Amino acid sequence: MRNSTFADLSHKPVLTGEKALLRPFTEADATAIAEIIEDPEVIRYTFEPSAELTVERLRAWYGSRGEQADRLDLAVTDRETGAVVGEVVLYDWNPAHRSCVFRTLIGPGGRGRGLGTEATRLIVGYAFEQIGLHRIQLDVYAHNHRARRVYEKVGFVEEGTRRQVQLRDGAWLDEVVMSILSHEWDVRGRRITEATRA
Numbered sequence: 001m002r003n004s005t006f007a008d009l010s011h012k013p014v015l016t017g018e019k020a021l022l023r024p025f026t027e028a029d030a031t032a033i034a035e036i037i038e039d040p041e042v043i044r045y046t047f048e049p050s051a052e053l054t055v056e057r058l059r060a061w062y063g064s065r066g067e068q069a070d071r072l073d074l075a076v077t078d079r080e081t082g083a084v085v086g087e088v089v090l091y092d093w094n095p096a097h098r099s100c101v102f103r104t105l106i107g108p109g110g111r112g113r114g115l116g117t118e119a120t121r122l123i124v125g126y127a128f129e130q131i132g133l134h135r136i137q138l139d140v141y142a143h144n145h146r147a148r149r150v151y152e153k154v155g156f157v158e159e160g161t162r163r164q165v166q167l168r169d170g171a172w173l174d175e176v177v178m179s180i181l182s183h184e185w186d187v188r189g190r191r192i193t194e195a196t197r198a
Contacts (some may be wrong), residue, residue: 008129009100010069015122020115022074022088022122027063029075030055032084038109046105046189072127076110076119078150088123090136098134100127104147117150124154126169128185135181142174155188156180 012024034055035041065073070093075087086106093100102124106116127133140147142161154176164172 007071007073008095009090012066012072012074013130015074015126016079017122018120019079019113020085020110020118021077021079022119022121023077025056025062025075025087026057027117029084030058032107034058034060035086036084036086037107039107041106041111042105043123045141045147053141061108068141072123073124076106076115077102078110078115084168086119088119090123090127096131098132100133100136103137109168111146116147117153118191120150122153124180124185128182133182135179137177137179139175139177142176148178151178154180155184 013022013023014024033051036064037046037053043196062073065071071089071091072184073087073089073091076085076088078085086102086104088102090100090102102121104116106119110116110119124136130154136156137159138151140155157180159177159179162175162177165175166173167182
């Protein structure tokens with residue numbers, strides 16, 4: 001049942017799926033995240049880490065995520081091992097329009113096993129059903145086919161392409177804008193999630 005009152009993002013829940021567990025970050029997670037952001041596939045599909053992105057800075061950043069009322073950063077952990085394999089984030093929260101931007105980062109330990117898909121479903125479901133969001137948007141590089149498949153499985157639809165938004169390694173990259181609305185989650189996303197569990 002959808003929450004009838006729109007909440008802020010100050011509550012940091014623990015969300016449990018069959019394979020993934022999403023939980024609030026701690027400073028201790030910085031080491032795992034530092035390894036993940038150095039992964040070549042993460043670099044290719046997200047960003048090139050700065051030399052200033054030290055473990056100490058990551059520790060301070062992830063240690064402060066629980067204090068942020070305008071965003072929700074959760075660690076994606078493998079339920080089987082307890083290892084941190086990535087993150088899911090709702091940010092750029094707009095209370096007037098009940099919208100957020102979503103991003104995720106899954107390292108090599110979480111790929112190819114459905115953890116990223118389940119983590120995305122868990123946070124999107126929470127955002128619509130508990131927080132009361134109306135719209136969630138994301139941006140993804142056009143060449144990141146794995147991520148685009150995950151987002152489509154969860155119910156995101158493509159809105160358009162921003163052409164040649166970034167120059168990397170001598171090539172211009174396009175960025176695809178995708179979104180999901182609360183009524184689409186009610187019809188498509190939730191149905192897909194329930195079919196997956198059956």
